[in-house]
Amino acid sequence: MNKLSNNAEGDGVTPLGPNASIWERLGSFAFRRRRTVLAAWVVVLVGTLAAVGSIGSSSESSFESPDSDSLAGFEILKENFGAGGSFISGSIVFEAEQGVGAAVVQVEMSALFDEVGAIEEVTLTSPYSPIGEQRGLVSPDGSIAYASIDFDENTDELRASEIGRDIETLVDQIDIDGVSIKIGGAALAEFEPPESELIGLAFAVVILILAFGSVLAMGLPIGVALFGVGIGVGTITLLTNVMSIPDFATTLGAMIGLGVGIDYALFIVTRYREGTRDGMSPHDATVRAIDTAGRAVLFAGLTVVISLLGMFVMQLAFINGLATGAAVTVAITMVASVTLLPALIGFAGERVEVTRWRGLIMAGFVAVALLAVGLGFAPLAAVFVVMAIATLVMSFFITGLREVVPPRAEKPLRETWAYRWSRFVQHHSWPMAIGVTVLLLVMSIPVLSLRLGFGDESTFAEDTTTRQAYELLAEGFGAGSNGPLLVVAELDDPSQLGAAQNLVATLNDADGVARALGPIPSENEQAFQIFVVPETGPQDEATSALVRELRDTVIPGAVELSGLDVKVTGAVASSIDFSDYLGARLPVFFLAVLTLSFLLLMMVFRSVLVPLKAVIMNLLSIGAAYGIVIAVFQWGWGVELLGTGSGPIEPFLPMMLFAIVFGLSMDYEVFLLSRVREEYDKTGDPVTSVADGLAATARVITAAAAIMVVVFGSFVLEDARVIKMFGLGLATAIFLDATLVRMLLVPATMELLGEKNWWLPKWLDRLLPALNVEGGHDEGAIAGEEPEPERELVDA
Incomplete structure (x- = not known):
């Protein structure tokens, strides 16, 4: 076999025969045209990140389910109450030792509410307003109150989080003795960019070095995974502008992309090293690796993508967004594994098998630095980065650091622990x-x-304002105040308001209802809403049972002769409908x-x-x-x-x-x-x-x-x-x-x-199509090779 020159594209490459498979040709092309392939991937990565910086992102988590009671109720709210139809909301909860009605408290908090209410996307209901009094936004003992915040239907989660930070700035400017203010609602919670993937990368460095015994072989899978994740997450971010994708989809994409990216590249690099150890040139070993392990990677990756996209049968925008985000990341990482990886192997060539002591030590320092950043100790990470650079500099003066690490002795197959374990x-x-x-x-x-x-806000960490606002509301108004139900209906005749008042009385007598407030008519007097506060919290099973009981028994019995078509809606009812639909x-x-x-x-x-x-x-x-x-x-x-x-x-x-x-x-x-x-x-x-x-x-x-x-x-x-x-x-x-x-x-x-x-069975063997995800070379696939018999199975 001819050996490949590592500094010139196409030099010394064994030509492919006329019967070479498309996978062999793909591996050969990426290897020979490695500079072109690498440049193309760099352009795509930079272009994607630039587009993200220019266009930005949007994010939405609408948990509506088709033809549900809650969705119909939201439509009534949108048509008659405006911002009341938003799927995301929040609150400003405050406690005053002197009472929320004290003059100094009311003046300062009213000024805060006016500033928040002036934000374009926000509709704020103050506890001091007539509607706030109707809705009972002040606790019975007068020590705790809250303002409810609704967003217009076009406000996405990222914008809501930004508004939360703006509100936090305004709240920090208020200093009243005896007053504690908390910002509630998941929509207003601060979103922290994930750093945990750096912990995974740190351990991946160590595991790959232990598995490969080579620093360069370790770097190839990680490099491919980082390209795939960078482009994948950027693509998800761009897609949030054209479809409903929740904010955590990018974190999920990074998690999956890192895992499968390193996984897929690991299989291909392993197959490549087997080829070079068998005496093949880097080019031929790459071709063989892509034709075998590369096919297996495509098979596995396409299986994940197809199964993820299969979730489109649910016909829910939220699920479609999650599925698309994960599938896009897997697909990009999969393509990087069979195109970018052979190009990087082309640059590395036979040096994949060579590890010097300086590289090993530097890789160790980098792994510790990544771990430190992932755990939140960035200053400590800088120390290890400096130590890695110092190791490189010292290697020019200390000969031992430039020496090659002795290769690990390979045991015969039947002397390995895995063989003995299998026999056991x-x-x-x-x-x-x-x-x-x-x-x-x-x-x-x-x-x-x-x-x-x-899960509701009680699942947030105890030191977050979101969790503290939840507990403060539960203390002042009961657990159900964190997830009130909205009972709404359209009015065909003003006289139906009498039936609505009777409905309020019935709801107040219902088991599981702490209180029902209303009815509150819309400005156009064509609809009304009733606020129903359950005795239990939003995520409690008893609350789900209450929603079903209200819909099936309590409300139909109360409005049977009125002609009202009453809907139970709100964020809690919507999440229950969504869960039932998916389940x-x-x-x-x-x-x-x-x-x-x-x-x-x-x-x-x-x-x-x-x-x-x-x-x-x-x-x-x-x-x-x-x-x-x-x-x-x-x-x-x-x-x-x-x-x-x-x-x-x-x-x-x-x-x-x-x-x-x-x-x-x-x-x-x-x-x-x-x-x-x-x-x-x-x-x-x-x-x-x-x-x-x-x-x-x-x-x-x-x-x-x-x-x-x-x-x-x-x-x-x-x-x-x-x-x-x-x-x-x-x-x-x-x-x-x-x-x-x-x-x-x-x-x-x-x-x-x-x-x-x-x-x-032979009859089934004849019916089933042959799925060759192993490859194997036909005669003349690589010129000068002895032909091998074609096999049907995956040889990864």
Whole structure:
């Protein structure tokens, strides 16, 4: 084989034959035209970031569900009450020792309310106004009061957060003895840019160096992931201007992009290094890596994208936005893995295998610096950056720092711990299979108590003004005051107001209602609204039960003869409708994803039992991960350690976790079982082929899973409760999949089934299309190579 010159495009490259696959041509092109490819990616990255800086972003979380009672109620509010139809709101809560009615308090707070109310997008209802008195915005003992803040329907979450900072500035200017002021409402809470991904990057540096034994090989996956995440997050930000995407979608995109970006690049770089160690030139090893591991990456990535976009069947703008954001990041990272990565490999060439002591030491300092920034110790990080630079400078004077680190000795395959472990598991296959299955089922028990819903402000950290405002409102007005219900209806005749007054009396007598205030007619006298304060908080199960009871029994009985079409709406009712809508459709989505998984794996492995086992194991690992999330965030086991509170599980989280983990576990499944099948095809031995396949893939699967677990797990340090849930859920699912499933269940069950693993009826074999995600070279694919027999399986 000819060797490639590392400083000239196209020099010394073995030409491709006429039968080369499109993947081989892609790898060869990116390698040969590496400067062009790198420049193109840099232009795209810079252009995306420039567009973000120029255009900016918008963000919206509208939890309306189609044809729901709450949505119809919001329409009535929009048409007749203006800003009352906004999906986001907030409050200014204050407590005065001398009483909120004291002259000095009323003067100062009224001036504050006038300034806030003058903000263009804001409609403020003061407790001192006639409407405020009607709505009971002053506590019975007169010590606590609040002003409600509504936004017009075009105000997005980012703008609401900016308004929250403006209000905070105004509040800081008020200094009244005995008065405490808190800004309430999630919409007005401060949004902190995520830094947890730096913690994940720090550990990724260490894990990759341990796995590869090479600093340069470590840098390639991280570089690709950073490009993918930068462009992906920028694209999500731009998309917020044209579709409904919640503000945490960018954080979720960064989390997923980092995980899959490093994961995918790790597989390809591993395959590249195998090629160079077998005597191939850097060009030919790259071509082979893209034609094998690159295909597997595209297969796994497209599976994640398809399953995420499958959430469009829910027909909800909020879900569409989340799915689009995650899918865009995965797609961009996937494309970077098969185009940008081979270009970077072209620059590195054979130096991938060379690590000098200075590079190793500098990488260690950089990892510690990243960890320090992620944990909020930026000044300390600067010290380690200086130490890294000092190491580089000293290397020009200290010869030892420039010396090459001795390469790690590679053991024969059957002397590795992974081979011995597989044989141990296979010798105890029944106890292992039963024990692991029972353990995963026990971990899944909390799923039986799953309750979908949105956490309220009580889940915020105790030191936030949002949490303190929530508790102050609960103290003065009861827990339900943090999420009042709105009962609204249109009037066909002014005489119907009498029926509305009777409805208020009925609502006040209803179980679970603390008080009902109104009716408050609209200015056009064509509608009215009633404020209903539940006895329980917004996220309590009793509040959900109250909403259903009001709709099904209390209200129909009170207005039966009046002709009023009454709707129960408001943020709490809307979130309940949204949760019910998603909950009813989750089984259909799960069935669709599992069916897709089964069919794809059956086409890849030409087997019935292998994909069936994969589907069952996927359910077990995800079910156990759900169980951990529910035990922590719903049951409250150790939730205080994460700086949040217990509550229901966000209704979109099970769906998103399922779609993402499904694709990632498919990656590991294909990577491991393809090697097992490759060994089986060579030897015909269903026993040793399992151990050989596990031994060949254990290191890279372990490294990839460890990086994913750390990257995802680091996001539990973020402020947003939903991001904490995603981080814990994804980290747990990947950990269980890579340990209990891949290292225990797979070898145990494959030992038990033996040759039946690869059974496929002949009639089904003829019907199924062949899905070749392994590659393999046809004759003449690379000129001068001996032709290899074409295989059907993924060779990652």
